[in-house]
Amino acid sequence: MDxxxxxxxxxxxxxxxxxxxxxxxxxxxxFGVLRIVNVAHGSLYAYGAYMAxxxxxxxxxxxxxxxxxxxxxxxxxxxxxVGGLMERFLLRPVxxxxxxxxxxxxxxxxxxxxxxxxxIWGVQPIFAAEPVKLLPNISILxxxxxxxxxxxLPLVAVITLFGxxxxxxxxxxxxxxxxxxxxxxxxxAIGIDARRVFLITFxxxxxxxxxxxxxxxxxxxxxxxxxxxxxxxxxxxxxTAGLGQIEGAAVTALMIGLARAFIIYIQPELxxxxxxxxxxxxxxxxxxGLFGVNRVRKI
Amino acid sequence: MMRSITRLGVAAVAAALxxxxxxxQDKPKELKIGIATFLSGPASVFGVPAKAAAEMIAEDLNKxxxxxxxxxxxxxxxxxxxxxxLVSNYRRMVQDEKVDVTFAAISSGSCGQIAxxxxxxxxxxxxxxxxxxxxxxxxxxxxNFRSQANGTPEMLAVLVYLLKTKPDFKTIAVVNQDYAWGRxxxxxxxxxxxVMKPDVKVVAELFPKFGAPDFSTEVSxxxxxxxxxxxxxxxxxxxxxxVRQAGQRGLLQQSAFVLGIGESSMQRLGKxxxxxxxxxxxxxxxxxxxxxxxxxxxxxxxxxxKAKTGSWPIYSVYHMQxxxxxxxxxxxxxxxxxxGKWPTREQVIDAAEGLEFKGWGRGVSLRPxxxxxxxxxxxxxxxxxxxxDFKVLDDMMIFEPKSITTPAGMKSVDWLKTLSPxxxxxNVPTFKHGx
Numbered sequence: 001m002d003x004x005x006x007x008x009x010x011x012x013x014x015x016x017x018x019x020x021x022x023x024x025x026x027x028x029x030x031f032g033v034l035r036i037v038n039v040a041h042g043s044l045y046a047y048g049a050y051m052a053x054x055x056x057x058x059x060x061x062x063x064x065x066x067x068x069x070x071x072x073x074x075x076x077x078x079x080x081x082v083g084g085l086m087e088r089f090l091l092r093p094v095x096x097x098x099x100x101x102x103x104x105x106x107x108x109x110x111x112x113x114x115x116x117x118x119x120i121w122g123v124q125p126i127f128a129a130e131p132v133k134l135l136p137n138i139s140i141l142x143x144x145x146x147x148x149x150x151x152x153l154p155l156v157a158v159i160t161l162f163g164x165x166x167x168x169x170x171x172x173x174x175x176x177x178x179x180x181x182x183x184x185x186x187x188x189a190i191g192i193d194a195r196r197v198f199l200i201t202f203x204x205x206x207x208x209x210x211x212x213x214x215x216x217x218x219x220x221x222x223x224x225x226x227x228x229x230x231x232x233x234x235x236x237x238x239x240t241a242g243l244g245q246i247e248g249a250a251v252t253a254l255m256i257g258l259a260r261a262f263i264i265y266i267q268p269e270l271x272x273x274x275x276x277x278x279x280x281x282x283x284x285x286x287x288x289g290l291f292g293v294n295r296v297r298k299i
Numbered sequence: 300m301m302r303s304i305t306r307l308g309v310a311a312v313a314a315a316l317x318x319x320x321x322x323x324q325d326k327p328k329e330l331k332i333g334i335a336t337f338l339s340g341p342a343s344v345f346g347v348p349a350k351a352a353a354e355m356i357a358e359d360l361n362k363x364x365x366x367x368x369x370x371x372x373x374x375x376x377x378x379x380x381x382x383x384x385l386v387s388n389y390r391r392m393v394q395d396e397k398v399d400v401t402f403a404a405i406s407s408g409s410c411g412q413i414a415x416x417x418x419x420x421x422x423x424x425x426x427x428x429x430x431x432x433x434x435x436x437x438x439x440x441x442x443n444f445r446s447q448a449n450g451t452p453e454m455l456a457v458l459v460y461l462l463k464t465k466p467d468f469k470t471i472a473v474v475n476q477d478y479a480w481g482r483x484x485x486x487x488x489x490x491x492x493x494v495m496k497p498d499v500k501v502v503a504e505l506f507p508k509f510g511a512p513d514f515s516t517e518v519s520x521x522x523x524x525x526x527x528x529x530x531x532x533x534x535x536x537x538x539x540x541x542v543r544q545a546g547q548r549g550l551l552q553q554s555a556f557v558l559g560i561g562e563s564s565m566q567r568l569g570k571x572x573x574x575x576x577x578x579x580x581x582x583x584x585x586x587x588x589x590x591x592x593x594x595x596x597x598x599x600x601x602x603x604x605k606a607k608t609g610s611w612p613i614y615s616v617y618h619m620q621x622x623x624x625x626x627x628x629x630x631x632x633x634x635x636x637x638x639g640k641w642p643t644r645e646q647v648i649d650a651a652e653g654l655e656f657k658g659w660g661r662g663v664s665l666r667p668x669x670x671x672x673x674x675x676x677x678x679x680x681x682x683x684x685x686x687x688d689f690k691v692l693d694d695m696m697i698f699e700p701k702s703i704t705t706p707a708g709m710k711s712v713d714w715l716k717t718l719s720p721x722x723x724x725x726n727v728p729t730f731k732h733g734x
Contacts, residue, residue, distance in 0.1 A: 004523065005523070008519045008520075008523060009516070009519075011519070012515050012516040012519050013516075015515055016513060016515065016516070019513075118339065118343075122347075123339075123343035123344060123347050124344055124347075124567065124610075125344065125535060125536035125539050125567055127539055127540075127543060127567070127571075129543055129547070129571070132547055133547070137547070137548065137549070141523075142522075142523075143519055143522040143523055143548075144522060144548040144549045145519075145548065146547050146548060149515060216512060216513075219512075219513065219515075219540075219543075219544065220512040220513060220536075220540045221512075221535075221536035221537070221539040221540045221543075222536070223341050223344075223510070223535065223536035224339060224340060224341065224343060225340055225341055225510060226510075226512060226536075229508075229510055229511075229512065230512075260516070261516045264505070264516040264517060264520060265516070265520055268503075268504070268505050268506065268507075268517075269506070271507060271508065272477065272508045
């Protein structure tokens with residue numbers, strides 16, 4: 001394999017991994033704290049994308065540069081409103097139920113949100129590429145890349161990773177979340193409102209999924225069913241990393257992104273298989289995931 | 300004696316009852332049309348506009364007195380529900396709703412499931428949009444017809460256009476969706492390419508996942524390979540994403556792009572679609588059809604559709620019109636053949652064989668041997684035009700169906716192998732936009 005292909009595949013892999021990480025880290029965070037596998041996470045990704053496109057198309061005529069804050073605003077709106085309502089009214093009543101029932105309920109929520117999305121935004125593909133067009137292309141070994149994809153997306157992913165680490169380890173709110181994760185009963189006994197912690201965590205996780213969608217929206221067509229693909233891939237990343245593992249999600253997303261990119265250059269037929277092949281191999285050897293450990297702190 | 304008379308009477312009544320369906324069918328109060336289309340999932344980009352068209356066409360037909368004086372009604376089932384659900388819904392539509400005809404379906408997978416079922420149920424089915432040529436090549440049906448062309452003439456027209464307009468290319472790459480249509484369309488295209496221009500080298504065959512949100516790696520690879528031509532028969536959001544990502548990174552400027560069925564994406568892509576891309580239309584479907592654009596009824600239909608949906612019609616809308624025209628034509632032909640009495644379903648089917656009808660393009664005929672629709676193909680290049688905020692088609696060629704459709708009784712791939720480089724020399728008229 002020549003060095004050109006290696007460098008190009010690394011650029012492609014990093015850009016893809018950044019988006020996958022943003023979505024899967026939200027899923028992992030929610031599982032780590034709430035112990036719920038949220039199938040509707042894919043819907044939050046799709047809603048983030050659609051909301052970002054809607055806001056971008058709205059503000060672009062005023063100034064195209066406003067589309068950048070629009071991406072962030074869309075993520076927060078979807079995370080806080082859709083995520084908040086979902087946790088408060090759909091998930092909170094089922095925390096005491098068996099995991100399989102919780103899974104089925106989040107699946108039902110996913111289906112409902114998918115249909116709602118069709119009612120709100122229709123079925124025709126939507127595209128709002130303004131942010132990509134505003135940033136210049138860069139040439140790597142004679143091949144053009146958009147700096148949005150090779151620079152901005154990885155940068156946001158890295159900031160998110162370190163921001164999340166800092167928040168959870170060095171802030172009071174983060175420590176409270178860690179305490180609830182570690183031992184909910186003990187945390188409640190010392191006066192921590194666990195329900196509030198769940199709500200905040202879910203909103204953060206939902207906002208991350210929505211941020212993934214919002215950042216993807218300038219590069220891809222928004223179509224019905226876009227959340228389905230992303231949730232399947234996010235599960236693969238989260239399971240490979242070990243559910244609840246934030247740094248693990250970053251490493252696994254990078255691994256899957258790079259493997260996918262290399263395989264497109266070498267043996268494109270296997271592209272679809274790669275993430276799941278990696279997941280299968282990892283889980284066969286380490287059923288708790290690459291970074292998962294038994295009975296230790298999950299975040 | 301009494302016993303003999305009784306026997307004679309019973310025999311006469313029985314004979315009369317048996318003869319009844321063939322002689323006189325009561326004129327129905329309504330003709331029920333059951334339609335399978337995508338109302339959900341990615342292919343709803345075709346299915347939802349086609350549903351809107353079906354409702355418009357039925358309403359318009361009823362204003363004009365219906366078919367043979369009988370009003371029509373339409374009902375829909377969602378192909379997006381998939382395999383088992385689709386089959387159950389189709390059966391329910393036929394057996395419970397008692398529809399008179401079905402138009403099914405968009406996906407070749409759906410057609411493959413429904414065609415044998417329609418045959419079992421003795422239900423007249425017009426395959427109104429599915430493109431796999433193999434469906435009518437592998438088996439002979441009585442109750443199934445295809446009211447439009449199939450993938451072979453669609454791809455062949457695009458290839459001949461490419462070879463006529465860019466005869467000197469040496470390398471080609473393909474980026475198709477990884478499912479039946481993506482694979483089959485490439486098989487048709489590449490088989491014909493090998494016999495018509497054997498010196499062309501295929502430098503990459505990329506089949507990204509259906510519904511893939513990102514083609515960055517494929518674009519990088521193509522930028523590095525620098526093929527003279529890139530073919531894609533992708534559609535919907537996949538095609539929009541590929542074209543935009545390729546455009547953002549200069550690939551559309553580096554290689555000549557061929558969008559096999561790109562007509563349906565042109566309005567959505569707007570100015571992101573550069574000039575000069577070769578675009579096919581799955582038939583001679585274009586809302587500015589060079590031979591139809593001044594037809595008052597065609598213009599009125601297009602404008603009514605635009606007013607209803609906010610977009611100009613795309614090929615699936617015109618395919619829906621063809622299904623209605625085919626059914627109307629068959630019923631009216633059978634009525635005439637039956638001396639004005641309402642025909643049975645079998646008589647309608649007999650009338651459909653060899654039927655010639657007109658949609659919103661050149662005439663279409665239903666080949667009697669295999670029930671395959673013979674439909675012209677329009678291919679052109681994208682061009683900026685005043686008055687439109689998206690690119691239009693220019694330098695359009697309209698291919699006659701008889702020269703580019705697999706002969707009845709042959710398999711497409713076998714027929715394509717019999718072609719030669721001289722095939723490209725066929726005479727095809729070219730039309731300018733606005734000309």
